[in-house]
Amino acid sequence: MAATRFELAGKRVFVAGHRGMVGSALVRRLVRENVALMTVPRSEVDLRDQAAVFAWFARAKPQVVFLAAAKVGGIVANNTLRAEFIYDNLAIATNVIHAAHVNGVEKLMFLGSSCIYPKLAAQPLREDAMLTGALEPTNEPYAIAKIAGIKMVEAYRSQYGADFINVMPTNLYGPGDNYHPEYSHVVAALIRRFHEAKRSDAAEVVVWGTGTPRREFLYVDDMADACLHLMKTFSAPELVNIGTGEDITIADFARVAAAAVGYRGRISFDPSRPDGTPRKLLDVSRLAALGWRATTPLEEGIRLAYQAFLRETGQG
Numbered sequence: 001m002a003a004t005r006f007e008l009a010g011k012r013v014f015v016a017g018h019r020g021m022v023g024s025a026l027v028r029r030l031v032r033e034n035v036a037l038m039t040v041p042r043s044e045v046d047l048r049d050q051a052a053v054f055a056w057f058a059r060a061k062p063q064v065v066f067l068a069a070a071k072v073g074g075i076v077a078n079n080t081l082r083a084e085f086i087y088d089n090l091a092i093a094t095n096v097i098h099a100a101h102v103n104g105v106e107k108l109m110f111l112g113s114s115c116i117y118p119k120l121a122a123q124p125l126r127e128d129a130m131l132t133g134a135l136e137p138t139n140e141p142y143a144i145a146k147i148a149g150i151k152m153v154e155a156y157r158s159q160y161g162a163d164f165i166n167v168m169p170t171n172l173y174g175p176g177d178n179y180h181p182e183y184s185h186v187v188a189a190l191i192r193r194f195h196e197a198k199r200s201d202a203a204e205v206v207v208w209g210t211g212t213p214r215r216e217f218l219y220v221d222d223m224a225d226a227c228l229h230l231m232k233t234f235s236a237p238e239l240v241n242i243g244t245g246e247d248i249t250i251a252d253f254a255r256v257a258a259a260a261v262g263y264r265g266r267i268s269f270d271p272s273r274p275d276g277t278p279r280k281l282l283d284v285s286r287l288a289a290l291g292w293r294a295t296t297p298l299e300e301g302i303r304l305a306y307q308a309f310l311r312e313t314g315q316g
């Protein structure tokens with residue numbers, strides 16, 4: 001895949017979803033670049049509102065867009081709020097991608113997710129595995145909306161020659177995560193649960209599912225760095241996975257998180273809770289060939305994430 005060079009410097013760069021975990025990491029990373037950063041609060045422009053999005057793009061005229069706004073959550077949020085996950089994510093993708101085209105945006109990056117790959121696809125997950133099999137049922141509405149966004153990017157590239165690209169992040173964690181006890185992802189959920197257990201001297205912490213699923217975790221500042229790298233150097237219709245290329249069982253991950261938090265009690269598993277996809281490990285060879293690798297080891301990332309949790313919940 002040939003490398004290209006896209007100049008970010010001097011551009012008006014819009015981060016959609018700038019208050020979120022990824023969006024805020026993109027903002028932290030972009031301040032080191034010579035760009036005019038653009039953000040807009042959801043109270044001013046709800047990205048599900050087509051008229052509001054079109055009016056804002058026509059007025060603000062961003063040149064570059066990172067589309068990091070979405071309805072996001074862990075396995076239970078995805079499985080419970082199924083209508084919101086499909087409606088919000090379809091609406092956000094169609095409104096922002098079309099508005100970017102109509103207003104002559106020079107380059108747009110759409111953030112998909114590793115959950116767009118079939119539940120039982122061969123591991124590690126290659127980019128060409130998309131649409132080769134049935135999806136994991138717990139997050140099918142979200143994955144379908146993400147696949148629609150990916151296909152829009154491909155269609156606008158092929159029909160209009162738009163320089164829009166698709167990246168597929170693995171499971172992310174770090175500052176700005178959502179610590180909701182039911183609706184968060186596993187990393188934030190376990191940091192909070194182990195922390196509360198440590199504070200209350202609880203003898204046991206219950207982890208959902210069997211502990212056997214395998215997941216790959218990427219620190220969100222690495223994710224932001226990869227996004228900037230690809231924005232500057234990648235332009236093609238193919239997807240690019242963003243991950244570390246290493247995975248871990250949930251049981252082993254729980255031990256890593258407990259150690260980072262300093263919880264020393266028992267860890268048990270509740271198999272009545274959903275496991276989700278048995279394994280989600282990305283093939284990152286395309287990303288490596290494009291010149292990027294993750295640099296934050298899991299133990300270090302979880303330590304930083306715990307510090308961020310303490311800060312963000314007023315305990316640090």
Ligand SMILES: NC(=O)C1=CN([C@@H]2O[C@H](COP(=O)(O)OP(=O)(O)OC[C@H]3O[C@@H](n4cnc5c(N)ncnc54)[C@H](OP(=O)(O)O)[C@@H]3O)[C@@H](O)[C@H]2O)C=CC1
Pocket residue numbers: 016017018019020021022023041042045046047048067068069070071072088092111112113114169170171172173176177178185
């Ligand atoms: N977290 C993860 O593990 C993974 C995330 N991704 C993708 O990365 C992207 C960012 O995710 P992440 O940062 O974790 O999610 P967050 O929930 O932390 O952030 C989502 C952001 O989107 C904004 N947003 C949501 N709905 C609307 C709306 N209707 N109008 C305007 N803004 C809206 C939120 O605004 P507000 O703050 O006002 O609520 C928030 O800023 C998403 O596309 C997600 O699918 C992909 C793979 C894994």
Ligand SMILES: C[C@H]1O[C@H](OP(=O)(O)OP(=O)(O)OC[C@H]2O[C@@H](n3cnc4c(=O)[nH]c(N)nc43)[C@H](O)[C@@H]2O)[C@@H](O)[C@@H](O)C1=O
Pocket residue numbers: 073074075076078113114115139142143170171172182183184185186187189190207208209213215250273274275276277280
């Ligand atoms: C990023 C990704 O996120 C979601 O998919 P997921 O990978 O299943 O993410 P998760 O973080 O919620 O769970 C990972 C694993 O961890 C186990 N687990 C243990 N204990 C807790 C726990 O306490 N909370 C949660 N949430 N999970 C737990 C859980 O049972 C599962 O086996 C999708 O919505 C999908 O759409 C998506 O994009």
